[in-house]
Amino acid sequence: MRQSIPLGPSLALTAAFLLGTVGSAIYLLNGMAPSGAFLFLYFIAVCWAFSWWVLADCRRLGVPTSVDHGWFVFQIWPLAVPYHLLKTRRLAGCAFMAGFVALFLATWAVAMVVYFIGK
Numbered sequence: 001m002r003q004s005i006p007l008g009p010s011l012a013l014t015a016a017f018l019l020g021t022v023g024s025a026i027y028l029l030n031g032m033a034p035s036g037a038f039l040f041l042y043f044i045a046v047c048w049a050f051s052w053w054v055l056a057d058c059r060r061l062g063v064p065t066s067v068d069h070g071w072f073v074f075q076i077w078p079l080a081v082p083y084h085l086l087k088t089r090r091l092a093g094c095a096f097m098a099g100f101v102a103l104f105l106a107t108w109a110v111a112m113v114v115y116f117i118g119k
Helices: 007-029 036-061 069-075 077-089 092-118
Strands: none
Touching: 007 036, 007 092, 036 069, 036 077, 069 077, 077 092
16 A cells, blocks of 8 residues: 655645745835845755655655665756656656646745735
8 A cells, every 4th residue: 555645745845836936926026036045045945845755755655766866856856856757657747747837836826816915
């Protein structure tokens, strides 16, 4: 019996997307571009959350990983995450990738609501 997908990494990814998009909306409300530090932290948070998610998924599925697999995913997550999903789930991996895109779009929609309410 397979375990369900770990909740912690999924929540971390949701929080990273949400804080980044809502934070950007707040910057725009104040008529400013997001600071470099904010964008850097947003980037690091997304990389870290995707790395954690892939490592937890590998553990759950019993996929062997190398010692520095998390660091590898952290550095090239835009390539590593789709590869991992297609390798472990075949065509169903496309649905997972669509789910990640939908998650980002949902947090972006929340940011737009924050922006228009604050305007």
